[in-house]
Amino acid sequence: MAPRVAIVGAGPAGAFAAACLLRARGDAEVDFFERLPTPWGLLRGGVAPDHQEIKRLQDTFHRQTLARGCRFLGNVEVGTDVTHDELMRHYTAVVYATGAQTDKSLGIPGEELPGSWAATELVAWYNGHPDYRDLEFDLSCTRAVVIGNGNVAADVVRLLTRSVDELGRTDIADHALDALRESRIEEVVILGRRGPAQAAFTSAELRELGHLDGVDLDVDGFELDPVSEEWLADQGTFTARTNVRLLREFAERPARAASPRRIALRFLRSPVAIRGDGRVEAIDVCRNELVRSADGAIRALALDGEEVETIDCGLVLRSVGYRAVPLPGVPFDERAFVLPNEDGRVHTPAGDRVPGVYAVGWIKRGPTGILGTNKRDAQETVDCLVEDLDALPAPPHPDRAAVDALLAERAPDLVTAEGWRLIDRHELARGSRERRPRVKLASRDELLAAASPG
Amino acid sequence: MTYVIVGSCIKDDSCIEVCPVDCIHPKPGAPDFETAEQLYIDPAVCIDCDACVEACPVDAVYAEAEIPGKHDYALELNSLFFAELSTVGRTA
Numbered sequence: 001m002a003p004r005v006a007i008v009g010a011g012p013a014g015a016f017a018a019a020c021l022l023r024a025r026g027d028a029e030v031d032f033f034e035r036l037p038t039p040w041g042l043l044r045g046g047v048a049p050d051h052q053e054i055k056r057l058q059d060t061f062h063r064q065t066l067a068r069g070c071r072f073l074g075n076v077e078v079g080t081d082v083t084h085d086e087l088m089r090h091y092t093a094v095v096y097a098t099g100a101q102t103d104k105s106l107g108i109p110g111e112e113l114p115g116s117w118a119a120t121e122l123v124a125w126y127n128g129h130p131d132y133r134d135l136e137f138d139l140s141c142t143r144a145v146v147i148g149n150g151n152v153a154a155d156v157v158r159l160l161t162r163s164v165d166e167l168g169r170t171d172i173a174d175h176a177l178d179a180l181r182e183s184r185i186e187e188v189v190i191l192g193r194r195g196p197a198q199a200a201f202t203s204a205e206l207r208e209l210g211h212l213d214g215v216d217l218d219v220d221g222f223e224l225d226p227v228s229e230e231w232l233a234d235q236g237t238f239t240a241r242t243n244v245r246l247l248r249e250f251a252e253r254p255a256r257a258a259s260p261r262r263i264a265l266r267f268l269r270s271p272v273a274i275r276g277d278g279r280v281e282a283i284d285v286c287r288n289e290l291v292r293s294a295d296g297a298i299r300a301l302a303l304d305g306e307e308v309e310t311i312d313c314g315l316v317l318r319s320v321g322y323r324a325v326p327l328p329g330v331p332f333d334e335r336a337f338v339l340p341n342e343d344g345r346v347h348t349p350a351g352d353r354v355p356g357v358y359a360v361g362w363i364k365r366g367p368t369g370i371l372g373t374n375k376r377d378a379q380e381t382v383d384c385l386v387e388d389l390d391a392l393p394a395p396p397h398p399d400r401a402a403v404d405a406l407l408a409e410r411a412p413d414l415v416t417a418e419g420w421r422l423i424d425r426h427e428l429a430r431g432s433r434e435r436r437p438r439v440k441l442a443s444r445d446e447l448l449a450a451a452s453p454g
Numbered sequence: 455m456t457y458v459i460v461g462s463c464i465k466d467d468s469c470i471e472v473c474p475v476d477c478i479h480p481k482p483g484a485p486d487f488e489t490a491e492q493l494y495i496d497p498a499v500c501i502d503c504d505a506c507v508e509a510c511p512v513d514a515v516y517a518e519a520e521i522p523g524k525h526d527y528a529l530e531l532n533s534l535f536f537a538e539l540s541t542v543g544r545t546a
Contacts, residue, residue, distance in 0.1 A: 053462045053512055060511035202491035204461025207527060237489040238535055370491070372465035376482055 002027045003389050004398060006091040008078045008327075010034040011041020012057075012371050013361020014097030016378035019064035024386045029400065030070040031091075033082070036130065037075045037415040037447040038423060039066075041099065043371070045129045046120075048155040049170035050162065052437050057371065066417045071400075073407065074415035075448070081410045084329030088356065090397045090406070093385055095358040096330065096339055096346070100322035100367040106147065109273045111318075114138075115280030119146065119156045119319035126159055126180075128173035128442035138279075139183035141314020145283050147271055148319035149192035154205040156317055157188050161215045161261045171431065171438040189264045189311060193300045195290055196247045196267055197228040203242035209263055210250045216259040220266055222251035227290045231298055270300065271316075272308060280316050284308045322367040330357060339363050344381025345388070356392050358385050419451030426450040456497035456518050457506060458532050460525035463492035463514040469506035475499055478506065479539070494535040 003025060007014045010032040018030050038044055040058050047054050066072060076082065087094045103118040105111060115138055124132035144160055146153050159167070164181045172180075192199055196219075199206070210217045224232070224244065232240060247265070266285075273284040286308050288300035324339075326332035331348045333340045339359040340347050346357040360381040361374050369377070397403075407414050415423075423441060427450075430439035441447045459469075459478075470478045470493065477499035480487040495506070495515070507515045521528055 051462065053514070054464060056513060057464065057466075057511045202461070203531075204491065207461070211524075237486065238538060239489065239491045241538070242531070242534075369488075370465055372463075372467065375466055 001394055001398065002029050003092045003392075004029045004031075004090070004395065005093045005095060005385070006031050006033055006087050007095045007097055008033045008087075009041065009097035009099060009361075009363075010039040010072060010074070011097060011099055011361065012043055012061075013099070013364075013374040013378060014095070015040065015061040015065055016374045017095055017097060017360045017382055018070050019061070020375075020378045020382040021385065022064070022068050022070070024382055025389070030065070031403065032065075032070060032072050032074075033076050033078050033087075034072065034074045035077045037419070037444065037451060039072055039074065039420060045124055045127045047127075048123075048159060049127065049172040050158060050167065052170060054371070055171075055437075066420075070417075072415070072417040072420055073403075073411075074420060075413050075444075076407065076411040079328040082406060084327070086406065088395065090395055090403050091356075092389065092392050092395060092398075093356045093358060095360055095381065095385070096327065096363050097360045098324070098327060098363045100324040100337070100362040102323050102325055103318070104321040104323055106271060106318050106320065108271055110275055110280070113274055113276050113280050114278070115276065115314055116274050116316040116318070119148070119152050119317040120322070122156050122159070122317055123152065126172050126176035128171075128176075128440035130442060130444045130447060133173065133175055133442045137179065138314060139179060139185055142184055143187045143189065143311070143313040144185050144315035144317065145189045145191060145271075145311060145313045146317045146319065147191050148321075149190065149194075149199040149201055150319060151200070151202060151205050153190060153317075153319040154201050154209060156319065157190055157209060157263055158212065160185055160188050161263055162212060163214055166213070169436060171436060171440055173440050173442045175442060185315070186260070187262045187264060189266055189313070191269045191271060191285060192265070192267045193270045193288060194268065194298060195225060195228050196222060197224060197232050197236060197240050197244050198290075198298055199243055199267070201243060203239050203246060206243055206246050210246065212263075214259050214261060216256040216262045217250050218255070218262060218264045219247050219251040220264065222247055225290055227292050227298060231292070235296070268300065269309075270302065274316055275310075280314055282310050282312045283316055284310050322362070324363045324367075330354070336366065338366055343384050344377075345384050355388075413448055415448065415451045418453075422453065423447055423450045455502045456500040456529075456532075457495050457502065457504065457515050458497075458518055458521055458528045459493050459495055459506075460514050460516060460521070460528045461492060462512055464512055465490070465493060466511055467493070468509040468511060469493065469515060472505040472509045474503060474505065475501050477501075479536075494532045496536045497529075497533050498536070
């Protein structure tokens with residue numbers, strides 16, 4: 001009998017897993033269960049709109065999955081519309097590819113003030129995620145502060161400083177473009193708790209920040225401490241060395257004087273409090289020094305006796321890491337924030353295998369790596385799944401008709417691959433009229449209307 | 455002439471699989487693979503065959519003469535990766 005596999009989450013990890021599975025077992029019946037009416041997860045909702053070239057990966061995903069018979073079952077939430085146990089009654093195996101859906105907090109006073117956000121909320125908003133379109137970011141202030149030195153931080157900084165003309169040629173959500181048109185932000189300060197050598201930016205993202213039209217990049221007092229010099233020489237990666245070279249170059253070049261906007265990189269700074277009367281008005285920041293701990297890791301420690309610096313700002317975006325959330329009906333590791341697993345085979349916290357249940361992507365390994373990392377990750381999980389297939393029992397309801405009957409009852413607004421094709425066609429056609437790569441439909445109602453034929 | 459990988463590389467390893475002369479690094483399993491932000495083409499080994507261009511799902515590979523202006527750093531960066539590598543030992 002053909003193995004039947006449900007993949008929960010149609011993001012990059014799920015897509016790579018489906019493609020990989022179909023290569024290994026051409027007879028497998030694969031169904032994506034996706035919470036949104038649209039597939040490809042962070043490729044659509046995370047990758048920045050000014051990085052369109054990366055979005056071309058969706059063509060590969062389509063060709064390797066939906067075009068090969070994988071079904072897309074969108075606008076269905078596993079855990080609410082259908083349960084894990086129900087999936088297990090309909091599929092030989094269930095692969096969780098749900099990612100890391102929440103962000104880490106800073107744990108400082110004032111974090112809950114209006115005007116203090118997770119950077120990922122801004123990302124979901126400007127990328128047209130239907131659950132975020134109604135967020136209202138106050139862009140009437142002149143200074144924003146972004147906390148964190150990773151690529152999401154770099155993305156939001158670019159989106160806040162790039163000209164509206166440039167953004168208008170991307171697939172940024174229309175509501176975000178309208179709001180950014182009225183933005184009064186002139187300066188974005190980026191705080192990094194450690195130094196230039198430890199910044200998690202890729203050199204590609206850092207280089208872009210230094211070359212935006214009409215934007216000056218200020219690297220304040222760039223100098224490398226002896227701890228970093230030593231670390232860079234004996235353990236530093238090619239990216240870390242490239243980043244340091246770039247930052248030195250940026251620090252030494254003359255200011256781009258006539259620039260209407262400015263990015264300020266501030267290293268060795270940690271936020272200690274966000275302040276304001278009813279909304280964000282300022283952030284207090286302390287200075288750090290780097291120490292090398294016994295295991296060789298470089299840590300930031302607050303400098304004693306230094307004065308706290310206050311930066312006036314009206315918007316604070318934190319980007320200091322992501323976390324998966326527990327899923328109903330399956331085990332969860334509350335410390336590592338992943339499904340407990342070995343090479344993708346899910347087990348209970350006590351170590352007992354949960355037969356037929358697998359994990360892939362961020363819910364498996366934590367929020368690390370880039371898009372292509374999921375390809376190797378998916379291969380590992382699928383290798384295990386294929387090896388186990390013969391030993392897995394056939395589900396009690398091993399046919400597509402039974403799933404369809406269940407979904408007809410639970411998910412009346414189901415969006416299938418055909419529905420997604422109609423949405424895609426609609427968005428691309430609007431894009432072509434406006435000379436943009438795509439114009440996104442950013443509410444569930446609009447998406448569902450476009451997905452219904454006629 | 456050589457082909458060059460630009461910063462929009464997603465480390466999908468399709469190019470490595472098709473390269474007939476094994477000039478794209480780091481490879482999965484190499485010690486520096488996980489920390490690499492992108493893959494690089496060794497200009498001293500590349501035979502200019504364009505198999506990697508065809509394989510790349512995000513069009514991140516360009517012929518040296520056709521690199522877009524915004525990626526003008528890429529030729530030097532690909533070379534530099536291998537220059538630095540030769541001083542610390544070759545990856546697998």
